[in-house]
Amino acid sequence: MTEQETPPARILAIESSCDETAAAVLEDGRAILASTVASQMEMHARFGGVFPEVASRQHVLSITPVIEQTLAQAHLTLNDIDAIAVTRGPGLAGSLVVGVNAAKGLALGSDRPLVGVNHLEGHLYSAWVYNAGDTPPPEPQFPLLALLASGGHTELNLMTGHLQYQHLGATLDDAAGEAFDKVARLLGLPYPGGPAIQEAAVNGDPDAFDFPRARLEGTWNFSFSGLKTAVLREVRKLEKAGRLPVANLAASFQAAVVDALFTKTMQAAREFGAKEILVAGGVSANQALRSAFLGQDEFQLNIPALSLCTDNAAMIAAAGYQRFIHGHHDSLDIDVLPTWPLS
Numbered sequence: 001m002t003e004q005e006t007p008p009a010r011i012l013a014i015e016s017s018c019d020e021t022a023a024a025v026l027e028d029g030r031a032i033l034a035s036t037v038a039s040q041m042e043m044h045a046r047f048g049g050v051f052p053e054v055a056s057r058q059h060v061l062s063i064t065p066v067i068e069q070t071l072a073q074a075h076l077t078l079n080d081i082d083a084i085a086v087t088r089g090p091g092l093a094g095s096l097v098v099g100v101n102a103a104k105g106l107a108l109g110s111d112r113p114l115v116g117v118n119h120l121e122g123h124l125y126s127a128w129v130y131n132a133g134d135t136p137p138p139e140p141q142f143p144l145l146a147l148l149a150s151g152g153h154t155e156l157n158l159m160t161g162h163l164q165y166q167h168l169g170a171t172l173d174d175a176a177g178e179a180f181d182k183v184a185r186l187l188g189l190p191y192p193g194g195p196a197i198q199e200a201a202v203n204g205d206p207d208a209f210d211f212p213r214a215r216l217e218g219t220w221n222f223s224f225s226g227l228k229t230a231v232l233r234e235v236r237k238l239e240k241a242g243r244l245p246v247a248n249l250a251a252s253f254q255a256a257v258v259d260a261l262f263t264k265t266m267q268a269a270r271e272f273g274a275k276e277i278l279v280a281g282g283v284s285a286n287q288a289l290r291s292a293f294l295g296q297d298e299f300q301l302n303i304p305a306l307s308l309c310t311d312n313a314a315m316i317a318a319a320g321y322q323r324f325i326h327g328h329h330d331s332l333d334i335d336v337l338p339t340w341p342l343s
């Protein structure tokens with residue numbers, strides 16, 4: 001079977017690992033027939049971050065309507081679905097349980113296979129997904145160097161084939177998205193910090209402050225805690241002086257993160273003989289990061305559409321499809337895996 005001749009299948013996927021309740025129906029591993037994301041973001045913004053108990057309670061309220069709305073939007077019923085995919089981890093235990101239990105119920109009730117999906121694998125597969133009716137973007141080609149930068153994870157993997165990962169390195173402390181969120185708070189910007197910093201940075205000078213880039217030479221790891229501390233120190237100093245140049249601080253911080261992510265990903269792609277690069281996870285929505293990767297012409301770039309960068313169920317369906325066609329079906333007594341690594 002070639003990459004292009006994938007067997008037809010419709011996957012209904014559920015995602016509830018953090019603060020988004022999402023469902024999607026995907027055809028043939030790539031084409032979105034319907035996708036719904038109910039975000040709790042505004043609810044959590046009050047707390048400056050995700051409040052786990054509030055998240056799971058909200059998932060309980062949203063999950064059934066979100067699934068029903070998604071099937072209705074696709075003009076399908078459960079009879080038209082070939083498998084039920086669900087995020088099993090990593091994520092918040094109480095939130096994952098809601099999605100996994102809903103998926104078990106649907107699988108049992110419809111006598112369809114259940115496929116547990118790793119959320120990080122889902123993020124990587126977001127690069128395969130497109131809206132049904134649109135021209136399919138070229139399928140990513142292996143071996144590809146994958147940068148995954150989200151709120152909870154930042155890592156580099158060499159993908160040698162479908163579901164095949166060689167882990168190269170990861171952040172030793174904060175994830176890139178977490179650094180955006182924490183620095184946003186320091187600058188008095190709202191949660192989630194990534195979009196807020198990006199917006200503030202538009203009017204800022206990325207060279208205004210020379211923030212450190214932890215190079216960690218000889219490894220494929222990242223570190224963002226030193227950068228965060230450097231911003232904190234600068235903020236304290238400037239606050240004493242009575243004026244906080246938020247735009248310049250945001251632009252300089254963003255430039256440091258983008259530089260660290262871009263430089264190491266390019267080095268790794270060369271070192272491991274990658275054919276292409278893939279960038280995914282919430283931070284891949286960042287315009288400065290996208291521009292950096294779009295600005296190079298050494299490697300073909302695979303990057304999800306903006307709506308697919310942050311948490312959604314279409315990406316879970318895409319990863320679930322690969323697991324499904326490779327025979328990775330799960331039993332109905334699977335548990336959630338809140339700290340499940342990708343490889």
Ligand code: KG4
Binds near residue numbers: 149
């Ligand atoms: O992948 P995601 O939706 O959830 C996790 O799996 O963690 O990523 C969320 C993270 C948050 O830290 C958020 O601040 C960051 O992605 N993010 C961004 C942008 N949009 C979301 N970071 C930088 N620039 C953005 N435009």
Ligand code: ZN
Binds near residue numbers: 119123
């Ligand atoms: Zn995510």
